[in-house]
Amino acid sequence: GAGVSQSPSNKVTEKGKDVELRCDPISGHTALYWYRQSLGQGLEFLIYFQGNSAPDKSGLPSDRFSAERTGGSVSTLTIQRTQQEDSAVYLCASSLPGVFTGGTEAFFGQGTRLTVV
Amino acid sequence: RKEVEQDPGPFNVPEGATVAFNCTYSNSASQSFFWYRQDCRKEPKLLMSVYSSGNEDGRFTAQLNRASQYISLLIRDSKLSDSATYLCVVNMYPGNTPLVFGKGTRLSVIA
Numbered sequence: 001g002a003g004v005s006q007s008p009s010n011k012v013t014e015k016g017k018d019v020e021l022r023c024d025p026i027s028g029h030t031a032l033y034w035y036r037q038s039l040g041q042g043l044e045f046l047i048y049f050q051g052n053s054a055p056d057k058s059g060l061p062s063d064r065f066s067a068e069r070t071g072g073s074v075s076t077l078t079i080q081r082t083q084q085e086d087s088a089v090y091l092c093a094s095s096l097p098g099v100f101t102g103g104t105e106a107f108f109g110q111g112t113r114l115t116v117v
Numbered sequence: 118r119k120e121v122e123q124d125p126g127p128f129n130v131p132e133g134a135t136v137a138f139n140c141t142y143s144n145s146a147s148q149s150f151f152w153y154r155q156d157c158r159k160e161p162k163l164l165m166s167v168y169s170s171g172n173e174d175g176r177f178t179a180q181l182n183r184a185s186q187y188i189s190l191l192i193r194d195s196k197l198s199d200s201a202t203y204l205c206v207v208n209m210y211p212g213n214t215p216l217v218f219g220k221g222t223r224l225s226v227i228a
Contacts, residue, residue, distance in 0.1 A: 106206075
């Protein structure tokens with residue numbers, strides 16, 4: 001498809017287990033973002049990739065969270081030893097690289113709803 | 118000061134009303150500005166970009182005030198379908214950096 005694709009759409013996991021969330025950005029989009037959103041809350045920035053490198057990891061909430069991106073395309077967000085407070089919707093977005101003028105639109109996937117029980 | 122700040126609302130307005138949202142940003146060098154809309158339990162989607170001269174799209178008008186570092190969104194003749202959360206988004210540090218999202222302003226249009 002032409003949009004950002006995320007999988008799985010829903011994930012229920014037991015506390016302490018590891019999970020992997022996947023994001024397929026729009027073809028040609030070099031910028032990729034991960035956000036999470038708890039119920040009724042705003043977007044919380046997690047990490048940003050430009051190509052395969054992550055110049056900004058400042059939003060990762062703990063060392064249990066990691067993300068990688070290979071081939072400048074697919075990205076995986078991994079949460080180790082999940083906790084109940086990790087329950088949220090994890091949103092991925094992609095865009096053309098930021099430019100000095102004009103800026104670019106970010107397109108979001110439909111998210112992965114993670115529930116830790 | 119937070120990078121991008123919005124009044125969280127909620128704004129509860131009757132159909133047909135005019136409503137305005139403001140958003141302030143901290144970096145005067147910010148280059149690009151957007152309003153996104155997020156419906157309940159859906160992903161955010163671009164509503165409109167904000168240009169220096171201001172721009173209009175039907176019932177929606179976006180304005181940028183660089184001197185005071187804020188952007189605004191005006192919705193005229195509100196419809197029930199306008200009920201959503203409106204997110205202010207700024208390309209705050211032009212170049213190799215992510216877009217910065219505000220927390221959003223929630224709007225409920227009531228019949």
